Amino acid sequence: MRTITPLLFTLVLMSNVGGLSGCSRLGVSVPEGSRPLTSAAKGASSATRAKNEEFRKALPFEDERDFELARRGRIGGTEMLRIKADRNKEAAWDMDAYAFIDIATETPDTVNPSLWRQARLNNIHGLFEVTEGIYQVRGYDLANISFIEGETGWIVIDPLITIESARAALDLVNNTLGERPVTGVIYSHSHVDHFGGVRALVTPEDLEAGRARIVAPEGFMHHAVSEAVVAGNVMTRRASYMFGRLLQAGPKGRVDAGLGKSTSVGRVSILPPTDIIDTTTTTLTIDGIEIIFQNTPNAEAPAEIMFYFPHRKAFYAAEEASAVLHNLYTLRGAQVRSGADWAKWLDEAIDLFGGEFELVFGGHHWPRWGREEGVAYLSSQRDMYKYIHDQTLHLANLGLTPLEIAERIELPDVIGKQWFNRGYYGTVSHNSKATYQLYLGFFDGNPSNLNPHPPSEAGRRYVELAGGADALIAHAQEAYDEGDYRWVAEVLKHLVFAEPKNKLGRWLLADAFEQLGYQAESGPWRNFYLTGAQELRFERSELSGIADTASADMLAGMPSALIFDFMAVALDGEKATKADLTLDIRFTDLEERWLLEIRDGVLRYHATRRVEKPSIRLSIARSDFMRVMRGGASMPKLLRAGDAKLEGGLLKLVSFAGLFERFTPDFEIIRP
Numbered sequence: 001m002r003t004i005t006p007l008l009f010t011l012v013l014m015s016n017v018g019g020l021s022g023c024s025r026l027g028v029s030v031p032e033g034s035r036p037l038t039s040a041a042k043g044a045s046s047a048t049r050a051k052n053e054e055f056r057k058a059l060p061f062e063d064e065r066d067f068e069l070a071r072r073g074r075i076g077g078t079e080m081l082r083i084k085a086d087r088n089k090e091a092a093w094d095m096d097a098y099a100f101i102d103i104a105t106e107t108p109d110t111v112n113p114s115l116w117r118q119a120r121l122n123n124i125h126g127l128f129e130v131t132e133g134i135y136q137v138r139g140y141d142l143a144n145i146s147f148i149e150g151e152t153g154w155i156v157i158d159p160l161i162t163i164e165s166a167r168a169a170l171d172l173v174n175n176t177l178g179e180r181p182v183t184g185v186i187y188s189h190s191h192v193d194h195f196g197g198v199r200a201l202v203t204p205e206d207l208e209a210g211r212a213r214i215v216a217p218e219g220f221m222h223h224a225v226s227e228a229v230v231a232g233n234v235m236t237r238r239a240s241y242m243f244g245r246l247l248q249a250g251p252k253g254r255v256d257a258g259l260g261k262s263t264s265v266g267r268v269s270i271l272p273p274t275d276i277i278d279t280t281t282t283t284l285t286i287d288g289i290e291i292i293f294q295n296t297p298n299a300e301a302p303a304e305i306m307f308y309f310p311h312r313k314a315f316y317a318a319e320e321a322s323a324v325l326h327n328l329y330t331l332r333g334a335q336v337r338s339g340a341d342w343a344k345w346l347d348e349a350i351d352l353f354g355g356e357f358e359l360v361f362g363g364h365h366w367p368r369w370g371r372e373e374g375v376a377y378l379s380s381q382r383d384m385y386k387y388i389h390d391q392t393l394h395l396a397n398l399g400l401t402p403l404e405i406a407e408r409i410e411l412p413d414v415i416g417k418q419w420f421n422r423g424y425y426g427t428v429s430h431n432s433k434a435t436y437q438l439y440l441g442f443f444d445g446n447p448s449n450l451n452p453h454p455p456s457e458a459g460r461r462y463v464e465l466a467g468g469a470d471a472l473i474a475h476a477q478e479a480y481d482e483g484d485y486r487w488v489a490e491v492l493k494h495l496v497f498a499e500p501k502n503k504l505g506r507w508l509l510a511d512a513f514e515q516l517g518y519q520a521e522s523g524p525w526r527n528f529y530l531t532g533a534q535e536l537r538f539e540r541s542e543l544s545g546i547a548d549t550a551s552a553d554m555l556a557g558m559p560s561a562l563i564f565d566f567m568a569v570a571l572d573g574e575k576a577t578k579a580d581l582t583l584d585i586r587f588t589d590l591e592e593r594w595l596l597e598i599r600d601g602v603l604r605y606h607a608t609r610r611v612e613k614p615s616i617r618l619s620i621a622r623s624d625f626m627r628v629m630r631g632g633a634s635m636p637k638l639l640r641a642g643d644a645k646l647e648g649g650l651l652k653l654v655s656f657a658g659l660f661e662r663f664t665p666d667f668e669i670i671r672p
């Protein structure tokens, strides 16, 4: 993972625009001789059943060793698990929703059998003794949280997404193994599923008093609070597709995200590290335990460490080795990762620790025991990323374009048929496209793709070319009946973008997405297809929203420059073209002073530049400024109470604020 979803769309200012583009007519008649189109969810078609059967035949389902590994050492935890959210009556985490997977006696035909296998494995949750003195709580959130017995307390690795989940895990450990204080925390990397619950474990006072330490890789704080800021709103919306948050759990809905079940929803926190790792083989002793670190930036995460516990011969692979093909490109949208760098770090890990370790465990999934098995696991994962990287460029150098490469490239069986290399999270297909993009960008070199019409415009022309909406639907229906759902998705996209209110077109496209979802081995692919289908069948207003809460820790951890970077993105450039405003702002709680200028549609900020007569001069605590931006406080009230001081007039401040867009993560994806 992934994203700092809760935080971004909270960074909002004060205006908003809406509006959908126009649409022509309401529905068309059902093409003759076809099944009636409806908005109901469907079962698996015969084509989908056949496709899923192919999967079953191609993979070694008789090999059940992963189930042994996933259950090995289980010493605690209840079958039913529902963690209540602190701030409302909802569940922050709900494993009960996935009980249907344990109860089922066979694989539903609406789920790819390989993904179903992964979903069964990820259902195994509780407290596990991994080796003497090392424990993991798995299935309490998307990620694992690990506990190392120190001389006096627990050293905790990767405290999950939310305070609620991390607290439940700590309680389970203390209640089962005896209560101990938390003396150390290690964030393996800058993704929120590996730090957000930290306040359940330690307080700022613990850190100040030296009762606990927090270790993190170089650049952790920066990347943790900034990776998802400037593009945060769009990532949040796309993440809701990727993790299937709007889907019901069930055989026709959410079953698994591949990397874990899904993401917990609750209070996210962050505390700054006390110890930074910037060099490989840095050795620290925490609570009497020696730990050797490997710094591995810019692969799975921009800031990441793997590390080794010599006293237990145990290697923590963070998220760089997991029981999935991971993402070189994550579908919520993120910067592309280099498969070559990823492979390099795994190779270095084998060189550094592979001669010694007897255990490899990590931030997701179950461990690998024994030196040979551990080395084989890391080597195979290394080769997988390297193969995708190298062969994508190999094919690109032969002149193949991304779509052609994705269709052609396949892992050799020796790599691809390893269960832990299956595309449950990333896929070879989209990772190869990402690798192409990393080196060559979005353009495939074909001039036709330089400046095509945008979707609605192209859609209108394609519908006309097809002889109208009815003819296009009839054609798509034929393709549907032949099981060519990819083609249905391709042609009906044009109709939905040309005529978003054409219900029959939407319903047929939804049916095709649904079958593609039922066939997908990747959790995120399934979630994307099924969420798309759901949003085609129902109006957006009928869908439940995303109710994440802002994290005061995350906001407080942001440098002011990053907040201004986000404001610059929120600025409506068209509106601001004629504006000429300067804001001299003093953050009274931080003793910072900034000059913000809006001119020619651009917001610039400077810590040093001053102007004689700014349009507005504002003194305010940054925390209050942030609350105003998030809609949690009113500027006039702060001014009246004397908590903010303004020169230049409220009217000017209002016109300043009016230049910014209020982003909300509920925009349309599958229609205009």
Ligand SMILES: [Zn+2]
Pocket: 001, 002, 143, 191, 193, 194, 319, 363, 364
């Ligand atoms: Zn993770």
